[in-house]
Amino acid sequence: MSFIYREQYATAPLTDVVRKVWVMDNARNPQPFSSKTVLPNGCFNLALVTGAGLDVRNRRGPLAMSEGIYFCGQARLSVDTTIRPFTSVTMVQLHPWGPARLTTASFADTADAIVPLAAVLPALHELLTTCLGQPETAVLAFLQTHLPPLIATDLPLLRQACLRWQHTNGTLAVLELAQEVGCSIRSLEKQFRHALGLTPKAFATVLRVRGVVDALQRPHASPLAQLALEYGFYDQAHFINAFRKMVQRTPGQFVPAEYMLPLMGTGY
Structure with missing residues (x-):
C-alpha cells in the first residue's frame, strides 16, 4: 500500500487547545515517502511517531526522529520530510495559544525546534504515551477525556x-x-x-x-x-x-x- 494522509478535527471542549489530528501514514508501505513538504501555519504540533521513524530538515538543520513523542515549535520555514518504510506519524495540532494554556513555562526559544515532548510538557508526554500506535479517532477520544483537566491557564x-x-x-x-x-x-x-x-x-x-x-x-x-x-x-x-x-x-x-x-x- 502507498502513503495515506488523513485528518480529523477536534470538538469542544478539546478545541480550547487542539485544532485537529492529522496523520502521515506510511505504515504499510515498504518504501520511504519523501515527495511532500510541510508548510508553517502558525500552529504547534505534537508528533507521535511509530515504526522506523522519519527524517526532517528545517531551519535548524536535519533531524532523525525515531519512535516516540515530539514537541514541534512554531515553524517559520517549510519542513522537508521523509517518512521511512512502515512508519506512521500522528500529528496533534495545537492552536497558537494551546501550549501556553498547559504550562507557565516560556516557549521563547522553541521556534523551529523539534524536541522530545517530555522535555517541554512532561505531564502531557506521560498522558500521550498510551496513544502511541492508536488511530487518530482513538487519540482524539482519549484527549477529549484526559486533556481538559490539564488546562490551567486562561489567555x-x-x-x-x-x-x-x-x-x-x-x-x-x-x-x-x-x-x-x-x-x-x-x-x-x-x-x-x-x-x-x-x-x-x-x-x-x-x-x-x-x-x-x-x-x-x-x-x-x-x-x-x-x-x-x-x-x-x-x-x-x-x-x-x-x-x-x-x-x-x-x-x-x-x-x-x-x-x-x-x-x-x-x-x-
Missing part, C-alpha cells in the same frame, strides 16, 4: 489576538491589532515571544503567506499581483521574498501537489 488577550489575525490572514498591522485587543505593542510582543516563540510580526507573516498558499489552491485564483495586495504585501519584491523564504519556491513556481496541505483547503 484571553493572546487568544483574541491570534484569532483576529487568523481571521484576517495576518493583514492587520501590529499597532492596529494591539489597539483592538486593548494593549500596547510592547505587551503584545512580550506575550507572543513567551507563548509562541515568535514576534507578532513573524506570526502575521506566516499567516499572510499561508493565506496566499490557500488562495492559490482555489479554482480560478486571482493574479499574483492582486493576491499580494489582498494579503497585505504592498511591495511586489517583499511579497516574492517572503513567499520564497517560507515556501522555498517563488509564487509562480508553487505547485500544491508538492506540499502536505490540509484537506479543508485552509492553513489554520
Whole structure:
C-alpha cells in the first residue's frame, strides 16, 4: 500500500487547545515517502511517531526522529520530510495559544525546534504515551477525556489576538491589532515571544503567506499581483521574498501537489 494522509478535527471542549489530528501514514508501505513538504501555519504540533521513524530538515538543520513523542515549535520555514518504510506519524495540532494554556513555562526559544515532548510538557508526554500506535479517532477520544483537566491557564488577550489575525490572514498591522485587543505593542510582543516563540510580526507573516498558499489552491485564483495586495504585501519584491523564504519556491513556481496541505483547503 502507498502513503495515506488523513485528518480529523477536534470538538469542544478539546478545541480550547487542539485544532485537529492529522496523520502521515506510511505504515504499510515498504518504501520511504519523501515527495511532500510541510508548510508553517502558525500552529504547534505534537508528533507521535511509530515504526522506523522519519527524517526532517528545517531551519535548524536535519533531524532523525525515531519512535516516540515530539514537541514541534512554531515553524517559520517549510519542513522537508521523509517518512521511512512502515512508519506512521500522528500529528496533534495545537492552536497558537494551546501550549501556553498547559504550562507557565516560556516557549521563547522553541521556534523551529523539534524536541522530545517530555522535555517541554512532561505531564502531557506521560498522558500521550498510551496513544502511541492508536488511530487518530482513538487519540482524539482519549484527549477529549484526559486533556481538559490539564488546562490551567486562561489567555484571553493572546487568544483574541491570534484569532483576529487568523481571521484576517495576518493583514492587520501590529499597532492596529494591539489597539483592538486593548494593549500596547510592547505587551503584545512580550506575550507572543513567551507563548509562541515568535514576534507578532513573524506570526502575521506566516499567516499572510499561508493565506496566499490557500488562495492559490482555489479554482480560478486571482493574479499574483492582486493576491499580494489582498494579503497585505504592498511591495511586489517583499511579497516574492517572503513567499520564497517560507515556501522555498517563488509564487509562480508553487505547485500544491508538492506540499502536505490540509484537506479543508485552509492553513489554520
